[in-house]
Amino acid sequence: MATSAIDNQDAAAIQAAREGVAVYNRSHWGRIRVSDADRLRFLHNQSTNDFQRLQPGQGCDTVMVTSTARTIDLVTGYVLDDAVLLLVSPNRCQFLMEWLDRYIFFADQVVLTDVTAETATFSLVGIDSDVIIEKLGAGSLIGQPYGSHITIEGVIFAVGSGLASPGYTLILPVTEQPKLWERILELGAIELSDRAWEMLRILQGRPxxxxxxxxxxxxxxxxxxxxxxxxxxxxxxxxxxxxxxxxxxxxxxxxxxxxxxxxxxxxxxxxxxxxxxxxxxxxxxxxxxxxxxxxxxxxxxxxxxxxxxxxxxxxxxxxxxxxxxxx
Missing domain, CATH: 2.40.30.160 (Elongation Factor Tu (Ef-tu); domain 3)
Known part of the structure; x- marks a missing residue:
């Protein structure tokens, strides 16, 4: 579907993402928790990146592909102490749950849980994201590699905006969503609408x-x-x-x-x-x-x-x- 002409609010949000800081509510994206003893080996075998080299506190982007290497989804994985949390595209969660489940065999110790409904996701986009992340208590992430993350009071703070722009992604209990969203806006972030995010996605080439x-x-x-x-x-x-x-x-x-x-x-x-x-x-x-x-x-x-x-x-x-x- 073609994206139509922009309004002033979207223009201001895109300018903030380029020159300051914007925030996008990605809670409609899917979140899948992969747990149990074989979780890293399983994801290693089901996608393009090297999960077995990752330690808790690290993360990466990976592509879920078919047996002939055709693309299904671009996924971000965060390795936690006891699980891997996958952030997947909005229209892919149910498909990926079923697709991954087909590759869990009898002896595999892998559990898939759709945690989309009980969690929320925000992404801070722009060069001034560091200022907000510092004020939220996660300043130790500044300068860390993509996918690096820490958990503070149940909120996962991770390096990476989901776009090519600098930024951070937060995954949190859905009960904390209203309070943290208001706090981020109070700290100066400009809200990106779905349409503004889509413009940035296309401009930056995120597939x-x-x-x-x-x-x-x-x-x-x-x-x-x-x-x-x-x-x-x-x-x-x-x-x-x-x-x-x-x-x-x-x-x-x-x-x-x-x-x-x-x-x-x-x-x-x-x-x-x-x-x-x-x-x-x-x-x-x-x-x-x-x-x-x-x-x-x-x-x-x-x-x-x-x-x-x-x-x-x-x-x-x-x-x-x-x-x-x-x-």
């Missing part, structure tokens, strides 16, 4: 299920190199991903596209008469029209002039994804 994450694409085409371990042992989809990396076999990449007008997602991307890809997301921003789309690698990258339907566009890099082969 979303059913749009950029589908059965048509694998994590390397998306550009989620930071979520893929090439050194760990076997996992679902590993053979396909290893082969793509070894033989440099990536046929298409996700890019940002500066557009000169409104375009519907799903529109064909062309260079001259040649079809080179497809638009997956579109938004209108304070700076103009912008989209995400997959473009065949042979067609080119940054600076490529394209036609999206009837609308001219230019390919640009987006900060959330990378198309560099790891050295």
């Amino acid at each position: 979303a299920p059913d749009l950029e994450l589908t059965d048509d694409y694998n994590p390397l085409e998306v550009g989620l190199w930071q979520t893929v371990s090439f050194n760990k042992g076997c996992y679902i989809g590993q053979e396909t991903i290893a082969r793509l990396n070894t033989y440099k076999g990536i046929k298409q990449y996700l890019w940002g596209i500066k557009l000169s007008g409104n375009v519907e997602p799903g529109t064909t991307i062309q260079v001259g008469e040649e079809k080179v890809g497809k638009l997956t997301s579109y938004t209108q921003t304070p700076d103009g029209h912008f989209g995400l789309g997959y473009i065949r690698s042979k067609a080119g990258g940054v600076g490529l002039k394209v036609q999206v339907g009837e609308i001219p566009g230019e390919v640009v890099a987006v900060p959330f994804v990378s198309h560099e082969y790891p050295s």
Whole structure:
């Protein structure tokens, strides 16, 4: 669905995310608690990142993929003392609960619990997030690696905004939600609406299920190199991903596209008469029209002039994804 023209409130929130601090209520995202003795080995085997190297207090992004390495969801995992808490996309929680459950065999000591209803999630976005996190008592996280987290009075404070912008994510008991939300606003954060978050998601290139994450694409085409371990042992989809990396076999990449007008997602991307890809997301921003789309690698990258339907566009890099082969 195309995102329509913005209002002043959204423009102010996006400016705050870029130059100050904004807050987004992500409580409608899913939260799955993975517990019992085999939890790290299980997640290690079911997704692209290396969970077995993580200690309590650490975290990572990982991609859930099919057996042929097609993308299901981009997930953030936080390793706790007695469990791993997964933050999953809003429309993926039930699917992932059922999908993961299929891979729990008789001898596996793994328990999956959907804790979405009893928890809430906020993300602070922007360079001034440090100021608020300090005032909330979690200043020890400042400067720590992505995914690092601490728990204070039942609230998990974690490094990472969910976007390419600096920030933090808080996961808390739902009973604490109203009080902590008001406190964050009192400390100067500007609220991001769903629409403003979606604009930032598209501008920064965070892929979303059913749009950029589908059965048509694998994590390397998306550009989620930071979520893929090439050194760990076997996992679902590993053979396909290893082969793509070894033989440099990536046929298409996700890019940002500066557009000169409104375009519907799903529109064909062309260079001259040649079809080179497809638009997956579109938004209108304070700076103009912008989209995400997959473009065949042979067609080119940054600076490529394209036609999206009837609308001219230019390919640009987006900060959330990378198309560099790891050295």
